[in-house]
Amino acid sequence: MVHTTAGGPEEDTTAAAAADPALLTAELARAWDALVATARRTVTDGLVVGTSGNVSVRVGDTVLVTPSGVPYDRLAPEDALGVDLNGTRVLGTLKPTSELPMHLAVYRATDAAAVVHTHAVHATAASTLVTEVPSIHYMTAALGGPARVAPYALYGTEELAANMLRALRDRTGCLLQNHGTVAYGATLDQAYDRTAQLEWMCRVWLTASALPDRSPSLLTAEQVEAAGNQLRGYGQQDR
Numbered sequence: 148m149v150h151t152t153a154g155g156p157e158e159d160t161t162a163a164a165a166a167d168p169a170l171l172t173a174e175l176a177r178a179w180d181a182l183v184a185t186a187r188r189t190v191t192d193g194l195v196v197g198t199s200g201n202v203s204v205r206v207g208d209t210v211l212v213t214p215s216g217v218p219y220d221r222l223a224p225e226d227a228l229g230v231d232l233n234g235t236r237v238l239g240t241l242k243p244t245s246e247l248p249m250h251l252a253v254y255r256a257t258d259a260a261a262v263v264h265t266h267a268v269h270a271t272a273a274s275t276l277v278t279e280v281p282s283i284h285y286m287t288a289a290l291g292g293p294a295r296v297a298p299y300a301l302y303g304t305e306e307l308a309a310n311m312l313r314a315l316r317d318r319t320g321c322l323l324q325n326h327g328t329v330a331y332g333a334t335l336d337q338a339y340d341r342t343a344q345l346e347w348m349c350r351v352w353l354t355a356s357a358l359p360d361r362s363p364s365l366l367t368a369e370q371v372e373a374a375g376n377q378l379r380g381y382g383q384q385d386r
C-alpha cells in the first residue's frame with residue numbers, strides 16, 4: 148500500500164471496519180439477517196437437511212456466506228461472516244462453507260447478488276439420471292433454458308466450481324451430478340425461488356417418468372423460448 152499523502156494508521160479505515168464486527172455496517176447487518184432467513188427457509192421448506200446446503204449474498208465487494216457446520220437456527224447477528232472475492236475473510240471469525248469456491252466463481256463470472264446451493268431430493272435424484280433436466284414444463288425458460296448437470300467432482304474443489312460454471316452458461320441455475328443444485332439471482336428471494344422451481348420441475352419430471360411403459364411428453368426448444376419471451380413480460384399490464 149503506497150500513500151502519496153502523509154499517512155498514519157488512522158488511514159486504514161476500510162480494512163479496520165471490515166475486520167471488526169462491532170463496526171458492521173447497517174447494510175451488511177441487514178444482508179446477514181436476510182441470508183440467515185433464506186438459509187433457514189431452505190431447511191423448513193425441505194430443500195436442505197441439517198447444514199448440507201449453503202447460501203451467500205454479495206454486498207459491494209464483500210460476500211456474506213453461511214459458515215461451515217453451524218445449524219442455521221443457531222446463527223445470530225454476531226456470527227456474520229464475510230469474505231472478499233478472493234475468499235479472504237474480511238468479517239467474522241467462523242469458517243466459511245466448504246463450497247465457498249462455487250459461490251465465488253458465480254460472483255466472479257456473473258452479475259449475481261445471491262447464490263443458493265442445496266441437496267434438494269428430486270433435483271439430486273434427477274442429477275444421477277440425465278445430463279440436462281428435460282423440458283417437462285415451460286418454467287424451464289425461467290432459468291434461461293433446460294438446466295444442465297455439471298459433471299461430478301469432489302465437493303469444495305475448484306474443479307467442481309469450474310464444472311458448475313460451465314453448466315451455468317446462459318442459465319441462472321444448474322444441477323451438480325450426484326450432489327444437488329446451484330441457482331443465483333439479483334436477490335436472495337430470486338435465487339431461492341429459482342432453486343425451488345428447479346426442484347419442483349425435477350419432481351414433476353421424476354413423477355411423470357415413474358409410470359412403467361410411458362414416457363412424458365416434452366416441450367420443444369421453440370416452445371420453451373416462446374414461454375421465455377412471455378415470462379419476460381410477465382406482470383406488465385400492456386403485454
Ligand SMILES: [Zn+2]
Nearest residue numbers: 199200302327
Ligand atoms: Zn453440497
